[in-house]
Amino acid sequence: MQTIKKIIPFLILFALLGILGKELFYAKPNEIPSALLGEDLPNFQLPNLFSSKKVVAQKDLVGRVTLLNIWATWCYACSIEHPLLLKISEKYHVPIYGIDYKDDPKDAIAWLVKNGNPYVMVGKDRLGNVAIDLGVYGTPETFVISPQGKIVYRHIGAIDQKAWDEILYPLIKKYGNIA
Amino acid sequence: MIVARIKSALWIVTAQAPFRKRRLVWIGKGANLLLLWILLIAIFCLNMAHAENLHPFTAPDDASRFQQLTKEIRCVVCQNQNIADSNAPLANDLREKVYQMVLEKKSNKEIKEYLVKRYGEFILLQPRLNKLTFFLWVFPFLALAGILPFLLRLK
Numbered sequence: 001m002q003t004i005k006k007i008i009p010f011l012i013l014f015a016l017l018g019i020l021g022k023e024l025f026y027a028k029p030n031e032i033p034s035a036l037l038g039e040d041l042p043n044f045q046l047p048n049l050f051s052s053k054k055v056v057a058q059k060d061l062v063g064r065v066t067l068l069n070i071w072a073t074w075c076y077a078c079s080i081e082h083p084l085l086l087k088i089s090e091k092y093h094v095p096i097y098g099i100d101y102k103d104d105p106k107d108a109i110a111w112l113v114k115n116g117n118p119y120v121m122v123g124k125d126r127l128g129n130v131a132i133d134l135g136v137y138g139t140p141e142t143f144v145i146s147p148q149g150k151i152v153y154r155h156i157g158a159i160d161q162k163a164w165d166e167i168l169y170p171l172i173k174k175y176g177n178i179a
Numbered sequence: 180m181i182v183a184r185i186k187s188a189l190w191i192v193t194a195q196a197p198f199r200k201r202r203l204v205w206i207g208k209g210a211n212l213l214l215l216w217i218l219l220i221a222i223f224c225l226n227m228a229h230a231e232n233l234h235p236f237t238a239p240d241d242a243s244r245f246q247q248l249t250k251e252i253r254c255v256v257c258q259n260q261n262i263a264d265s266n267a268p269l270a271n272d273l274r275e276k277v278y279q280m281v282l283e284k285k286s287n288k289e290i291k292e293y294l295v296k297r298y299g300e301f302i303l304l305q306p307r308l309n310k311l312t313f314f315l316w317v318f319p320f321l322a323l324a325g326i327l328p329f330l331l332r333l334k
Contacts, residue, residue, distance in 0.1 A: 039296075128268075128269075
């Protein structure tokens, strides 16, 4: 009995240290959970990057599983992600819609011409209003949108092959028949 | 420009009164310094006025609401600052959004709900009491109740 009593404070201490250690080394403070999961994609309408007369709207994304990718030419991680986006659109035939976030349209067009364009449509969000409405706080961010127009998943940061194979692609297959 | 002009004016004054030159030169230097201060303060005030004008309100009530709200909302990219203090681009955008919503006469509750919906509970610097944060709020009292018997027994 006496020895157990002596051990208890240490047990509490180690439990505390364990919890703190876990938070310290494994917590991801940048991955803020979105409460928009399972909700309808917010209504938006943006001018098309390639022709200002056309628009890119939330209704364009409905009807099949789509990806909504928020990117910018000034964003370094976006350039790392870019080849995979090209692969996703060419090899996996998943339609990707882009939102060009706080960018110079001229730079964006030049960038897409140079590096290839994986997007079905790109809307330009020069002021970042739509991004706020989507709860975006950095680029790149990618949303998986179900055929019903609901937000199914949100990926923060650049997509890599592992995230694509293990999370995004299985989800997309689950929500729609992609050839 | 202005400083230079006043300097030359002072120089004329000092030149015309050679017998009191030394003293006047000294006064001139003091006046220069004073002028510099006045200029600095004027620039500062102008800046302040400018900052006020970025978010003009017609109703003083809205203005104080805006001040209060921006102090309670976390800047999500610089996580331990509120958006009133932060100059991060996203904080600016969020400030703008809050400003728009205040102008639209949305209530504080509606504005906070809008943000929490998009950025999570985390965006509020002071977490609200709900299912998720219940433990957070109650824990200190539980802990106190837990150690109370030990404290009493010590005596």
